[in-house]
Amino acid sequence: MDRRQQKTRTAIYEAMTKLLMHKKFEELTVQDIIDEANIGRSTFYSHFETKESLLDQMCNEMFAHVFSHDLTPEKSHDFSNTSDIEARLTHVLWHIKDHGNNIKAIMGGETEEVFTRYFKDYLRNACAQSIQDIDADVPEEFKEQFVIGSFVETVKWWIGDGMTMSPEETVRNYLKMMR
Amino acid sequence: MDRRQQKTRTAIYEAMTKLLMHKKFEELTVQDIIDEANIGRSTFYSHFETKESLLDQMCNEMFAHVFSHDLTPEKSHDFSNTSDIEARLTHVLWHIKDHGNNIKAIMGGETEEVFTRYFKDYLRNACAQSIQDIDADVPEEFKEQFVIGSFVETVKWWIGDGMTMSPEETVRNYLKMMR
DNA sequence: CATCTTATCGAACACGATGTTCGGTATTTA
DNA sequence: TAAATACCGAACATCGTGTTCGATAAGATG
Numbered sequence: 218m219d220r221r222q223q224k225t226r227t228a229i230y231e232a233m234t235k236l237l238m239h240k241k242f243e244e245l246t247v248q249d250i251i252d253e254a255n256i257g258r259s260t261f262y263s264h265f266e267t268k269e270s271l272l273d274q275m276c277n278e279m280f281a282h283v284f285s286h287d288l289t290p291e292k293s294h295d296f297s298n299t300s301d302i303e304a305r306l307t308h309v310l311w312h313i314k315d316h317g318n319n320i321k322a323i324m325g326g327e328t329e330e331v332f333t334r335y336f337k338d339y340l341r342n343a344c345a346q347s348i349q350d351i352d353a354d355v356p357e358e359f360k361e362q363f364v365i366g367s368f369v370e371t372v373k374w375w376i377g378d379g380m381t382m383s384p385e386e387t388v389r390n391y392l393k394m395m396r
Numbered sequence: 397m398d399r400r401q402q403k404t405r406t407a408i409y410e411a412m413t414k415l416l417m418h419k420k421f422e423e424l425t426v427q428d429i430i431d432e433a434n435i436g437r438s439t440f441y442s443h444f445e446t447k448e449s450l451l452d453q454m455c456n457e458m459f460a461h462v463f464s465h466d467l468t469p470e471k472s473h474d475f476s477n478t479s480d481i482e483a484r485l486t487h488v489l490w491h492i493k494d495h496g497n498n499i500k501a502i503m504g505g506e507t508e509e510v511f512t513r514y515f516k517d518y519l520r521n522a523c524a525q526s527i528q529d530i531d532a533d534v535p536e537e538f539k540e541q542f543v544i545g546s547f548v549e550t551v552k553w554w555i556g557d558g559m560t561m562s563p564e565e566t567v568r569n570y571l572k573m574m575r
Numbered sequence: 576c577a578t579c580t581t582a583t584c585g586a587a588c589a590c591g592a593t594g595t596t597c598g599g600t601a602t603t604t605a
Numbered sequence: 606t607a608a609a610t611a612c613c614g615a616a617c618a619t620c621g622t623g624t625t626c627g628a629t630a631a632g633a634t635g
Contacts, residue, residue: 219604220602221601225611246591246593247594256612256613257613257614258613258614259594259596259612259614326509327506327508328506330506355573359553359561359569362550362553363549363550363573364573366549366550366552367542367546367549370541370545370546370549371542371545374545391542393532393534394534394542394574398581398582400581400630400632426621427621435584436584436585437584438623438625439582439583441622441623445623
């Protein structure tokens with residue numbers, strides 16, 4: 218990849234991170250991003266089709282990072298199912314904390330939908346096995362929806378609350394409610 | 397209230413209901429609404445500041461209806477707490493079903509946030525007591541967040557799934573997962 | 576019925592953001 | 606050094622928004 222492309226891409230991402238500290242995503246204009254990144258208008262549009270496409274890619278990369286380090290259960294360890302998933306979820310929360318500012322800005326508004334979709338998809342993928350292991354007298358689809366949905370809601374609440382509660386405690390509380 | 401105002405207001409609401417069957421809210425333009433409602437441009441803006449303000453009022457009225465009939469626990473009955481809340485939640489789902497089309501359209505997109513906010517607010521208000529009665533070893537704020545959040549997620553899933561599951565079964569499944 | 580009030584109409588306008596185009600310039604890569 | 610390609614940025618067409626205002630029509634009032 219051409220160094221120039223790398224540079225502009227980085228510039229755009231950094232501009233976004235900076236701008237998102239003061240405004241929520243939908244209030245930003247392409248002009249704002251261009252000015253902050255100090256690039257030409259047509260350059261932006263040669264990298265991203267629209268502002269939303271940029272957001273989409275940012276979310277994708279963010280969650281790719283959050284779920285990057287192996288979250289799959291280590292079969293070698295003798296953790297019971299519950300403590301296994303506890304470790305994984307806590308791990309996720311720590312990584313999310315790294316992106317705190319961005320995520321909070323992306324979440325505060327209608328754009329939340331993109332964030333949520335990515336989050337759920339990655340979660341579903343990472344926890345499929347653990348969820349199957351839970352037994353409850355409800356349809357499989359319902360169980361999955363509930364486990365994923367209520368965890369995402371919990372994380373949203375946690376972030377909105379300023380991530381004051383520790384990841385460990387948050388996950389522990391979540392699991393207590395899940396039983 | 398002037399009959400003319402009533403008429404235009406009704407026309408706008410009906411236009412929305414019709415348009416929402418084919419397009420999602422954010423894809424609608426004010427012009428679309430005006431044309432469908434067959435009213436003048438300035439008339440629309442004399443009723444609503446923006447398109448979003450219209451959505452806001454629609455959500456408000458919708459949930460006012462959904463939660464209108466007394467959902468407060470009837471102290472006269474000897475229901476245990478669980479069966480009491482079960483009746484209430486089922487009731488809510490039935491009323492939501494009345495607005496099926498509108499809600500589904502409003503939900504399918506970024507606008508979801510408005511819907512969710514109203515839903516949570518009304519729910520919190522209607523179920524405050526029942527939630528307090530649940531005992532779990534977590535902070536009160538967390539408990540509330542979990543109960544409300546996971547129920548709203550369940551309802552969203554239910555609607556997105558076409559409301560095929562019966563309200564009764566949906567609530568029963570939800571309570572099973574909650575334990 | 577007569578009159579006063581008020582809602583609606585709709586064309587015109589200013590504004591702001593979007594996404595495209597294109598000729599020229601600068602930087603890479605080979 | 607030469608060819609390829611990324612960037613620049615002004616200009617443009619387009620679209621949606623929200624406002625204004627004089628004219629018209631419909632409702633309320635007595």
